[in-house]
Amino acid sequence: MSDNSGVRVAAVDCGTNSIRLLIGDLVDGRLVELDRRMTIVRLGQGVDATGAFAPEALERVFAATEDFAAVIRSAAVARVRFVATSAARDVSNRDAFLTGIEERLGVRPDIISGKEEAELSFRGATTSLDLPAPYLVADIGGGSTELVLGDATGVIAAESLDIGSVRLTERHVSTDPTSAAELAAITADVDALLDTAKVPLADARSLIAVAGTATTVAAVALNLPEYDRDAVHHARLTAARLRDTTTWLTTSTRAARAAVHSIHPGRVDVIGAGALILQRLVDRLPVDSLTVSEHDILDGVALSLG
Known part of the structure; x- marks a missing residue:
């Protein structure tokens, strides 16, 4: 990354159905996209009925996060933010999700409001x-x-x-x-x-x-x-x-x-x-x-x- 290419950032969005990664350089308030990828993980599997993440859903999310972490490391990213949305707001075992992501990515997920x-x-x-x-x-x-x-x-x-x-x-x-x-x-x-x-x-x-x-x-x-x-x-x-x-x-x-x-x-x-x-x-x-x-x-x- 050259001196005028801005700050390299990585954003991860984990929703009910998919987890996605975007890496780019922030230059003068604009985002220059470098890499964008998506994996279907179905984190919300069964949540509407049980109120908890299924163990196999967590395993899928953690595996995808490990893949994303490797990509982020290889891209020499300076700032990372992981956000989780609807599925993670009210589940009974969300601490297991938060800890698992932090262990693999090095940042604690932000469970953002609607x-x-x-x-x-x-x-x-x-x-x-x-x-x-x-x-x-x-x-x-x-x-x-x-x-x-x-x-x-x-x-x-x-x-x-x-x-x-x-x-x-x-x-x-x-x-x-x-x-x-x-x-x-x-x-x-x-x-x-x-x-x-x-x-x-x-x-x-x-x-x-x-x-x-x-x-x-x-x-x-x-x-x-x-x-x-x-x-x-x-x-x-x-x-x-x-x-x-x-x-x-x-x-x-x-x-x-x-x-x-x-x-x-x-x-x-x-x-x-x-x-x-x-x-x-x-x-x-x-x-x-x-x-x-x-x-x-x-x-x-x-x-x-x-």
Whole structure:
């Protein structure tokens, strides 16, 4: 790293379904990306029912963290931040998780609030976007959905809702393909929480959807033969295209979804519920399209190290 390349940072985001790493150089308030990678770990496996992390889920997270730690060491990173979100907030055995990560990475995870999660997502997603304001950033995760409304001056309102792709799949889905009754139950859960949302959804003039659910939905909607991050980043989906894609994802068999190479194997089981959350959100907004961003909370965490 040369003297003018800034400070090298590493951000790790551990959510309900995946753990992700971003390494970059902070230069004049901007992030120059060097490495970005993701592993599906399903940390939230069974949490909605048991209130605790499953031992095998912890093992998967610790193994991925060891891999990330090796990458971070080889990159000569100066600052590291590890954030954990929805799945880690209320579990009974979170100390085992915190200690295990610290032993492997050398930093203690920050279990961030839903409000901070939303603000970090907003910062990461809105960098270098030119859209009508106010804009709503939606981060649909495995255990929760973060909504944040803001403009060029920053955040106006932010909220975390306990609806996510893993949580709703585990709660309601037991058939293949998902039955109409199961889809109705998911929809009812989503609508009930959106009904109570404190973020003024009707004020949004643009929707930016981030994280794995949105990027996967976009890849399917674009008919990509393989996942292509460059094609997905800042892709615009009309409301009609989103509805068609959601219909297919929620009514197809598991085998049919698994055959689509742009869907990560770790998302095959839960992408239908995630797409339905996104669909129900769009149905409430005064917008006719959404923009998908590959920049999200991970970028916000990296920027917070400046």
